Amino acid sequence: MTQTLQSAKGLRLIAHFDLCTGCEICQLVCSERLFGGFNPRLAALRIEHRRENLVHEPILCEQCHNPFCQNVCPVQAISLDEDTGARVIDPDTCIGCGLCASYCPRQVIVQDRESGKSVKCDLCNGDPLCVRACPTGALELIVQGGDHA
């Protein structure tokens, strides 16, 4: 079995854009976990506000089957966490080149201002803070593919 097929059996974050109010509480709690302080720009997910805030669309890390971040990483710092299905960055290996962030099709990889290293969604080890914090149920964690038992 190839690695990409394995990754299809994992946890996935999905968004119901029609329930999103654009409050960015998901980004606030994510930024605090990743960087120890609040700023929605420093979250591993984002919201596109459209049409004068009539529409809010959460943009999430899809833990891609064909992960550009992993493909472009020159030092193989990104790998599949087989427990969760998340693509995770090993901070000890990451050299902070920023290639993963610049080629992420969803633009949801951020860089630590101090270390320069990349940080991405790791699904909070299977219990994402963003899902817990969302006041409307616009974010959901699902098990994708295969046996849910």
Next chain:
Amino acid sequence: MPKAWMGKFLFVDLGSGSSWTQEVPDWMRSKLMGGKAFGAKLLTDLTPAGCDPFAPENPLMIMTGPLTGTSAPSMRGCVVTKSPLTGTFLDSYFGGYFSPEVKYAGYDGIIILGQAQEPVYLWIDDDRVEVRPAAHLWGQDALEANAAVKSELNDETVKILSIGPAGENRVLYSLISCEYNRQAGRGGAGAVMGSKHLKAIAVRGTNTVTIHDPEAFRAAVIQANADLEKSEDVQAMRDGGTAPAVDFANETGLLPSRNFQDGSFEKASNLSDIGQSKHLWLNSAACLGCPIRCSKMGAVRTGKYAGFITDIVEYESAALMGSNLGISDVRAVAHLVKLCDRFGMDSMSTGGVIGFAMEAGERGLLESPDGISLEFGNVQAAEYLIRSIAFVDNDLGKLLAQGVKRAAAALGGDASAFAQHVKGLESPAWGPRGAAGTGLAFMTADRGGCHQRGLPAPLEVTGGEWEGKPVQALAVEGKADMLIQMQNYLAGTDALVKCDFGGFGVQPETYAALLSAATGERHTADEFDRLGERIWNLTRNFNLREGLNPADDTLPKRFMQDPLPSGPNKGHRFSAQDMAFMLKDYYSLRGWDQAGRPTEETLKKVGVQDLPKFEKSS
């Protein structure tokens, strides 16, 4: 420095184009917290007495609070300046996304001084501050300018304040547009921005707001959210924002109808959540960090005005631009309010001004322009007046751009008898004949005719309880005491800077727990009352210094002279004796002398006198 605050103010002098930062002194943090209190102190210390609001010396300040930008629910920011409409202290609050961005850029507040020679906009990218040319943006409406600045900076995520043509033309009740659908609406901050030739302020911030004790803070946020969920008022805001208040005010006789001639309107439900749900709403939207989501976003899809996006027509605008003008088509009201938002003028004051003009037209005091009949119910006339005011391109526009107080003085005759304002600020949409404490609230609000500095009306007209006793709507005893407690608490929490709707749910103990965890300093539930009292004396002192006449602690003449013609308060008006009784009680409880001036003893007791002067360094 304690956590949560960023520790510095950004100063920009548009005259020289220079900018610098100054540390927020420890005494300011410990004695004044942020927001309204920082603004009141800075305005007092930075402004020369008697300063013309349009002079370069009048600062335009954007202030945040210690919890702004954190996950504490429902925090906001405020604009503070000297109002060109009232000539006194002005604080105007706004939600949205801008004030957190100020903190992420590294500042607790932005203080803009001076006046640019040519139109400019300000670009604040963390610690990089640029004054950029804006001649190409001058004349654009507030939303066009917002889009143009984003496009020029090639970043859709920068946060922007902007003004429209009304602000450029110094219409005295111009607003600052705080994207989207949020405004620093009242009192003319947009005209001060226009007088500085400042079209927009764009901010991008990449710092974090940090917390002293993250674990305790998370627990306090959980408590704050639980407080919100428990509140019926908050649930009502979540369902319908402030729109249901149209029906409530109509049933209780508080709704302004035809320039406050009446207290009820036959088609009120067309304008309330009932009409708006049917014709406008599609979705709920929230400010940054707010689980309440009081915004009901939608669009006018059909009919004569079809084809634009609109937020909820919140209560004040629905009433002042709807029933107050005798207009019952909610799509037309949304259209008129959207014009105000785009041109950058306060839809509350504009509604008051148009209501005044329509009544003056009907009474023959004001001549209708060609093809336009100044009469209640005429949407076309309202639109004509909005355009005339924003662009100040005809005599009627010039007259009305000054607000109802000055327009009535210019018109003469008995025009002042139906000019609905307190101290120059047009009345909010609560006709208080039938709610005595609400009248006192308008008489004493620090920025003039305002409903957000304590609003006893809902308690008064529903027979609610205050401190365990039923509140009698028409009683004058005890109203000063009740109102002062409301004013103090609201002012104290406006230093936070909290959203009023969040304050419906979040308890004082919870705010204190959030603050204690965030800053690492000990905060208590009762300190907001004390801080509010300090603020209330600071702003009173400033207003008196700027020439406020305490005789202006009064109500629009209509509320004293004209008994309400219908509704549950039929026949009621304010008597001079009732007003004098409440005001005397109020001054006495505030520790002010009989002329409404804080005594030396009071200033000492509340900690105003011992505050050092804030000195700017350049």
